[in-house]
Amino acid sequence: MLTPCILVCSLDENTGYCLGCGRTGAEIGAWISYSDDERRAVMETLPARMTKLAPRPGEDIGPSQQTQERSAV
Template identity: 55%
Template sequence: MSAENIETPCIGVCTMDDNTGFCLGCYRSLEEIQNWWDMSDEQRAQVMAQLDQRMQDNVQF
């Protein structure tokens, strides 16, 4: 399986949250964004598995 099988979660809203260190669009860290194209599918899947929780943790009412 090639690393191209899991697409980037980027939605083009590239703004880093100073409090969390995550992008407000895709909820990845700067390191995860920079390394995305070099990651294996397994590494990408690990990042993807964390994104929903990061988004929920960041929601402010």
């Protein structure tokens, strides 16, 4: 079955998107019942959703975000 799951299952409090794959909790729960076309349609939206999430541990972040993090300390 086609799936974007990377076994990092935790929903972001602000967006409701999974931090690992970008799906919503409802999409994750219904995934097995979706047709291949429905799965592909959701998967097309995931890259844009993932840009709205904070970087995952170990992910490289850009200089502007590094500056924001340092000033918050």
